[in-house]
Amino acid sequence: MPAIFSYLLRRLAILIVSIVIAAAVLFLLLRLLPGDPANALVSVGADPEQIEAARRQVGSDLPLSEQFVRFVSSLARFDLGNSFVSHAPVLPEIGKRLAVTVPLTLMSFLLAITIALPLGIVAAVKADRWYGSMISVVSQLGIAVPVFWIGILLVTVFAVNLRFFPSGGFPSRGWQRPEAAFEALVLPVVTIAIVMSASLIRYVRSAAQDVLGSDYLRTARALGASFSEALIRHGIRNGAVPVISILGIELASTLLGAVVVERVFSLPGLGSMLLLGIEQRDYPNVQGVLFISTLLVLLVGFAADLAQRIIDPRLRGRAAGSDR
Amino acid sequence: MNGLTTRTGVASKSGSRMIGTLKARAMTAAALLLGALIAGSAQAQDFDADATINIGSLYEPQNLDNTAGAGQGINEAFNSNVYEALFRLTDAGNVEPVLAKSYKVSDDGLTYTFTLQPGVKFHSGDPLTSKDVKFSIERVTSAESKSSRKNSLKPIAGIETPDDATVVIKLSSRSISLPYNLSYVWIVNDTATNLTATEDGTGPYELEDWRRGSSLALTRFDGYWGQKPTNGDVVFQYFTEATALNNALLTGSVDIITSVQSPDSLKQFKDNKDFTVAEGKSTTKLLLAYNDRVAPFDNVKVRKALARAVDDAKLLKAVWGDYGTLIGSMVPPTDPWYVDLTKTDAYDPASAKALLAEAGYPNGFTFTIDTPNYDPHPIAAQFLQTELAKVGVKVNINVITANEWYSKIYKAHDFQATLQEHVNHRDIVFYGNPDFYWGYNNPKVIDLIKQAEASATTDEQTAKLKEANTIIAEDAASNWIYLYPQIVVSAKSVTGYPVNGLNSQFFVSGIKKAD
Numbered sequence: 001m002p003a004i005f006s007y008l009l010r011r012l013a014i015l016i017v018s019i020v021i022a023a024a025v026l027f028l029l030l031r032l033l034p035g036d037p038a039n040a041l042v043s044v045g046a047d048p049e050q051i052e053a054a055r056r057q058v059g060s061d062l063p064l065s066e067q068f069v070r071f072v073s074s075l076a077r078f079d080l081g082n083s084f085v086s087h088a089p090v091l092p093e094i095g096k097r098l099a100v101t102v103p104l105t106l107m108s109f110l111l112a113i114t115i116a117l118p119l120g121i122v123a124a125v126k127a128d129r130w131y132g133s134m135i136s137v138v139s140q141l142g143i144a145v146p147v148f149w150i151g152i153l154l155v156t157v158f159a160v161n162l163r164f165f166p167s168g169g170f171p172s173r174g175w176q177r178p179e180a181a182f183e184a185l186v187l188p189v190v191t192i193a194i195v196m197s198a199s200l201i202r203y204v205r206s207a208a209q210d211v212l213g214s215d216y217l218r219t220a221r222a223l224g225a226s227f228s229e230a231l232i233r234h235g236i237r238n239g240a241v242p243v244i245s246i247l248g249i250e251l252a253s254t255l256l257g258a259v260v261v262e263r264v265f266s267l268p269g270l271g272s273m274l275l276l277g278i279e280q281r282d283y284p285n286v287q288g289v290l291f292i293s294t295l296l297v298l299l300v301g302f303a304a305d306l307a308q309r310i311i312d313p314r315l316r317g318r319a320a321g322s323d324r
Numbered sequence: 325m326n327g328l329t330t331r332t333g334v335a336s337k338s339g340s341r342m343i344g345t346l347k348a349r350a351m352t353a354a355a356l357l358l359g360a361l362i363a364g365s366a367q368a369q370d371f372d373a374d375a376t377i378n379i380g381s382l383y384e385p386q387n388l389d390n391t392a393g394a395g396q397g398i399n400e401a402f403n404s405n406v407y408e409a410l411f412r413l414t415d416a417g418n419v420e421p422v423l424a425k426s427y428k429v430s431d432d433g434l435t436y437t438f439t440l441q442p443g444v445k446f447h448s449g450d451p452l453t454s455k456d457v458k459f460s461i462e463r464v465t466s467a468e469s470k471s472s473r474k475n476s477l478k479p480i481a482g483i484e485t486p487d488d489a490t491v492v493i494k495l496s497s498r499s500i501s502l503p504y505n506l507s508y509v510w511i512v513n514d515t516a517t518n519l520t521a522t523e524d525g526t527g528p529y530e531l532e533d534w535r536r537g538s539s540l541a542l543t544r545f546d547g548y549w550g551q552k553p554t555n556g557d558v559v560f561q562y563f564t565e566a567t568a569l570n571n572a573l574l575t576g577s578v579d580i581i582t583s584v585q586s587p588d589s590l591k592q593f594k595d596n597k598d599f600t601v602a603e604g605k606s607t608t609k610l611l612l613a614y615n616d617r618v619a620p621f622d623n624v625k626v627r628k629a630l631a632r633a634v635d636d637a638k639l640l641k642a643v644w645g646d647y648g649t650l651i652g653s654m655v656p657p658t659d660p661w662y663v664d665l666t667k668t669d670a671y672d673p674a675s676a677k678a679l680l681a682e683a684g685y686p687n688g689f690t691f692t693i694d695t696p697n698y699d700p701h702p703i704a705a706q707f708l709q710t711e712l713a714k715v716g717v718k719v720n721i722n723v724i725t726a727n728e729w730y731s732k733i734y735k736a737h738d739f740q741a742t743l744q745e746h747v748n749h750r751d752i753v754f755y756g757n758p759d760f761y762w763g764y765n766n767p768k769v770i771d772l773i774k775q776a777e778a779s780a781t782t783d784e785q786t787a788k789l790k791e792a793n794t795i796i797a798e799d800a801a802s803n804w805i806y807l808y809p810q811i812v813v814s815a816k817s818v819t820g821y822p823v824n825g826l827n828s829q830f831f832v833s834g835i836k837k838a839d
Binding site: 034036039040041042049050053054057087088093152155159160163166169174266267268272273276281 | 574
């Protein structure tokens with residue numbers, strides 16, 4: 001398949017250029033923040049020599065250009081370095097954090113799709129019934145409510161009052177005790193899924209409405225297909241294309257958007273590592289997290305694009321980058 | 325020989341630390357009553373000797389090495405639990421020998437000879453020797469050390485190890501606080517490496533696992549030389565949100581919270597028979613620190629006027645309800661050199677206005693308070709803004725992060741005034757350093773603080789520091805607003821924890837959990 005091969009190559013090139021640009025922007029933005037990573041290492045009582053020693057240790061005494069050269073050269077060797085503050089290597093730490101954030105994101109995502117697909121289709125097909133419009137109204141409401149508020153509400157009801165689930169935290173042995181780890185993720189997953197499905201319902205509904213009003217559906221029925229046959233054979237395929245691109249965006253934004261939920265539930269995920277890293281100006285940690293998450297986001301976009309091409313033959317002939 | 329001079333230290337920190345274990349969340353009233361009776365009589369038999377104690381905290385260590393910028397969290401988790409020092413600051417505020425079995429001081433006060441506790445082993449199995457002690461002290465005084473106590477060990481001129489059980493420290497000048505300062509020097513094995521991620525101490529617990537961003541697990545060390553802990557394992561669980569931490573105690577996933585930060589959240593524990601609320605002592609002071617180098621704060625009258633213009637009691641009540649203490653200077657009541665100075669420049673807006681006029685500001689002036697962006701600073705800044713407006717002084721509030729605070733204020737001294745909580749104990753010494761961020765420079769105070777350290781007796785030291793204390797209050801060197809309370813909340817089933825948490829430390833080996 002030479003077409004798909006050249007497409008993959010072009011996509012890869014775009015991926016690499018995006019990462020390089022993202023890394024450079026990251027580097028500069030971080031240095032524009034007031035403060036100094038050495039400050040996280042000293043406390044009240046430290047004398048000026050100690051502060052200078054800390055600056056030398058983290059390299060913040062060097063000119064910006066030299067810091068940039070160091071940054072790029074280690075990045076080129078896929079070396080994300082060690083945290084300024086904890087001295088721990090960044091990459092293995094990110095791995096541990098992904099063991100929380102990725103299951104959290106994927107489970108939320110699957111739950112959201114499970115909720116949103118049927119409800120979205122019902123809302124479109126039964127728009128004239130009270131429950132059809134009810135779904136639309138409730139999903140509108142779900143979009144308006146902040147995610148941390150839903151998290152706090154769920155904690156109050158299901159953790160503090162009913163004691164069904166832990167109120168926060170992650171078991172100290174992590175996934176070595178799968179049931180405890182899973183329990184710790186239930187409320188965070190539900191929190192994200194509620195918010196995510198609220199917006200997904202609206203996309204699914206409008207995609208379904210487009211399909212219902214489409215000419216090809218009418219034609220298929222005129223040729224003798226039943227409503228459900230026409231819907232399954234033609235409707236879902238056509239309706240899936242815009243929904244998949246939304247799903248890709250939602251998945252990517254949840255990966256980073258999980259930071260709020262991680263904070264509400266005190267989860268040791270990627271988002272909390274990023275947040276703490278920014279507070280402490282721990283450049284290696286922040287750069288590492290953003291680098292890896294940029295990579296993940298771009299990969300998710302790539303996967304969504306690929307999925308669309310598989311579903312919709314019309315997209316296959318087009319060149320990468322020139323289309324949507 | 326002068327014999328042993330033990331200091332009554334004091335201390336504290338602030339902070340916050342928490343611990344707790346809790347399990348019995350559904351005790352009936354009858355069981356409670358029974359429990360209370362047992363606790364009174366035969367408590368010693370009524371606990372689970374292998375229990376896991378879950379301690380909830382907001383202060384995760386940044387790494388595991390207290391000379392590498394690990395923050396206050398490491399002191400909470402490791403001090404006297406994983407690492408021990410020659411001396412320890414007890415929860416009551418006294419300095420007692422730990423790895424130093426005994427010590428002698430020469431008549432000139434310049435030579436300290438320490439005899440080490442016999443039979444002490446590191447967690448790796450190595451025996452403790454004088455070389456380990458020398459190595460450990462030199463880690464704190466080294467060029468790379470981030471320890472905030474590095475300066476206080478400057479009088480050390482040399483360390484000798486005549487035999488495995490003896491350490492001789494030679495001083496260049498008398499330092500009556502040496503044993504106290506050595507309580508900050510954790511004794512580590514001199515062959516240990518990678519101490520930011522691992523440990524090799526002599527304490528009653530060894531590190532089992534550290535999951536960054538989540539928890540730190542300690543387990544009882546069977547080869548411990550001292551008294552065996554009354555529990556089996558201790559897990560520090562770290563939270564980023566106080567509400568999440570409170571919920572964890574309410575739902576039984578942690579047993580103790582050692583530092584509740586708002587009186588609002590206390591109600592849910594106070595009205596609940598399953599929990600114990602204890603108020604301990606703190607040394608955390610909230611300060612409005614002026615830059616005494618710049619006008620108008622170089623004028624004593626202006627500083628005194630602002631001290632009189634602010635109703636500290638009202639702010640304390642607003643933030644802490646009935647908890648906390650008013651202070652008139654940097655020294656809290658638990659320090660030996662405490663003097664009640666709350667009457668000095670007490671709240672009196674009329675005389676504040678008169679003083680401002682005398683100082684040449686009859687119509688007031690405008691200044692900026694650099695305010696850290698975390699509680700209680702923003703609310704305190706707004707309160708000050710309102711109070712000072714009443715005497716014609718206009719306040720601008722500039723909110724900054726903790727990290728920026730170090731760059732702008734601590735290092736560059738680029739500020740007019742700032743709010744800050746000072747958690748260290750015995751930190752009146754900062755007023756003896758004219759290069760400190762607030763730039764207070766009174767030769768008499770500098771001299772008194774220096775002489776106090778060179779004292780031959782604690783009485784002499786205390787007298788000198790009391791005098792210095794009184795002078796800084798008279799000078800209104802800073803505006804000391806209040807002393808934080810230290811509030812520990814635990815499940816009823818858990819006892820034996822320290823309530824003061826001096827210097828953020830939290831000794832866990834005596835914690836008992838009811839069966």
